[in-house]
Amino acid sequence: MLTPPLKEEVEISIFGPGYGECILVHIGFNDWIIIDSCISPSSKEPCAIEYLSGIGVPLDTGVKLVIATHWHDDHIRGIGKTVNSCSNATFVCSDGLLTKEFITFIKAYGARPGLTEGVNEFDIVLKSLETSHRTPKYASAEKALWKRNGPNVKPTCCITALSPADFAIHLAKIQLKELFPQENTTKRDVVAPQPNNVAVVIWLEVGDICLLLGSDLENSPDKRHGWAAIVDSNLRPGGIASVFKIPHHGSKNADLPEVWQKMLIKNPLAVMTPFSKGNVSLPTFKDINRIKSQTSEGYITAPPRVKRVKKPKIVEQFVKGATKSIYQVNSFFGHVRFRADLKSQPINWKTELFQSATSLNSLEW
Amino acid sequence: MQLARFEQYDQERLRIASDNSDINNSEEEGKILYMDRKWKVITNPDVTSYGQLTFQECGFIAPQEEAPVDSKINSTYIDIDNKSNLLQKEIPESPIVWYPLKHQKTTMFTSLKKWRGVVLKTYKDCFLCRLVDQDGNSPDEEAEILLTEISDEDLQLIDIGAVFYWSIGYQINPSGTRTRSSIIRFRRLPVWRSEELSEAQKKAEKTLITLGIT
Incomplete structure (x- = not known):
């Protein structure tokens, strides 16, 4: 597992869940991009840091971008340490988040360690950026975030945000303004509001390879935002992607058939992380079948359903009496890795599965 | 952080102690905040309030970060990692006092x-x-x-x-x-105070300037 990619190899590594998701992309020539963050259950370190350190990548020079696609706990655990460690990387987050209202909200809650993990992580990020005098970059639809010019020495690489759309940013700003506490109201943990209007979808081109990384963006009945706005945009980069990070853990409300038809090759490599909240487990059996109808190359970092770890009998008796239902948050952890040689034509992907990761075709229900 | 840890690990025992009327009839006349086999923490009857906070606010539930008060509280408050040192120190204005217990039976x-x-x-x-x-x-x-x-x-x-x-x-x-x-x-968390919100706004403005966000 701990073998670095070759210089002219592209790698996409997806880690999760352990309650979370993190994507690492090697864009060739020892340049890396980190998208979101989750914690490794074994080392308790951010997955990206653990993996990159393990294969000998210098974090200060090797990592070019750290992107937080949104601020939900399951996408941001450990991102503070990641931004700290990758001291020369540019930090990117949604345009909807870099507002006076959101930063004031972070400063109010961030001063209360122990509460509200997503907010605490964002507070660490802001402090790290301040200390190192780095200016964060806003991500919004059709905005180029990073570019490496080629093709003489290194292949061209261009990273573009496909969301949030302007209208979603407007909605996010209203939504986040309402989170700011009012005087004399009781202090509480912050529960991220729904729907998620700030999710940053990434389009990544390196040489002839395109990747579509779907974050948690969902469909919206209003075509001014959500997946419909991306598909309909005539400003988004052209090309079709051969790798798709399936949005929002494979849920139906994040799946738009036009994305498969217009933005992806036939039978693309598709990967996702599972998610659970109360009695909701994603992806569902129907979701998996729907995705399998689009590609035979679907992968997931861990099985979507887990059995609860039983506690002592007396504890179980009380739990049974006091609850209507109880579910264990997905504690499995896995890593899906795709690698391809930038020079090979046609592109030939090599897929590797580690720990709990599995193919959708071999999932048992 | 010490206060936060105290609250996090001992809240239930602390409540049991304070809710138990037998235990509350203490000879020291202070209100019992916490008790285990070895230690009893009571309010100092000579100190009736501390700044704007009641004992309940600062002793039971409010971590330091939520109660920016006189720095004396921070220096004299519960150091759960070093109870013995605290006992040996003479802190006349401390709002709480630790008492060692040897034989008293408690819930x-x-x-x-x-x-x-x-x-x-x-x-x-x-x-x-x-x-x-x-x-x-x-x-x-x-x-x-x-x-x-x-x-x-x-x-x-x-x-x-x-x-x-x-x-x-x-x-x-x-x-x-x-x-x-x-x-x-x-948890009975305190309310947001206007000073805290103003402080957050000031910090945010400073951050926005430092990061070059307009």
Whole structure:
């Protein structure tokens, strides 16, 4: 597992869940991009840091971008340490988040360690950026975030945000303004509001390879935002992607058939992380079948359903009496890795599965 | 951080101690805030208030970060990692006092499992919450807890984002009787004060300038 990619190899590594998701992309020539963050259950370190350190990548020079696609706990655990460690990387987050209202909200809650993990992580990020005098970059639809010019020495690489759309940013700003506490109201943990209007979808081109990384963006009945706005945009980069990070853990409300038809090759490599909240487990059996109808190359970092770890009998008796239902948050952890040689034509992907990761075709229900 | 840890690990025992009227009839005349086999923490009867905070606010539940008060509190407050040093120090204005206990029998609670919970959604007869194992031994869980399990005084505290602790274990009475027990207690967090919100705004403005965000 701990073998670095070759210089002219592209790698996409997806880690999760352990309650979370993190994507690492090697864009060739020892340049890396980190998208979101989750914690490794074994080392308790951010997955990206653990993996990159393990294969000998210098974090200060090797990592070019750290992107937080949104601020939900399951996408941001450990991102503070990641931004700290990758001291020369540019930090990117949604345009909807870099507002006076959101930063004031972070400063109010961030001063209360122990509460509200997503907010605490964002507070660490802001402090790290301040200390190192780095200016964060806003991500919004059709905005180029990073570019490496080629093709003489290194292949061209261009990273573009496909969301949030302007209208979603407007909605996010209203939504986040309402989170700011009012005087004399009781202090509480912050529960991220729904729907998620700030999710940053990434389009990544390196040489002839395109990747579509779907974050948690969902469909919206209003075509001014959500997946419909991306598909309909005539400003988004052209090309079709051969790798798709399936949005929002494979849920139906994040799946738009036009994305498969217009933005992806036939039978693309598709990967996702599972998610659970109360009695909701994603992806569902129907979701998996729907995705399998689009590609035979679907992968997931861990099985979507887990059995609860039983506690002592007396504890179980009380739990049974006091609850209507109880579910264990997905504690499995896995890593899906795709690698391809930038020079090979046609592109030939090599897929590797580690720990709990599995193919959708071999999932048992 | 010390205060926060005190609150996090000992809230249930602290409440049991303070709710028990027998224990409260202490010869030291202060109100008992916490008690275990070796230690009793009482309010200092010579100090009736501290700044704008009541003893309950600063002693039971409010971590330092939520109560920016006179720095004396920070320097004289509970140092749970170094109780003996605290005892040896003479701190006349300390709002609390630690007393060593040798033979007094108390109501004890032996926890078998303890979670920190956050309310995610409320329903008519229950609420959805995330449970984080305080020992770090089990993965997080999400449960729908019935409202019938919540005491009347805590019911009004149930709202999205509200924090509670759930302990399951044995309560051991002074007579030695063991009773199985499940205790769900909601944190009584203080309210946002205008000074805290203004402070946050100032910090945000400074951050925006430093980061070059317009």
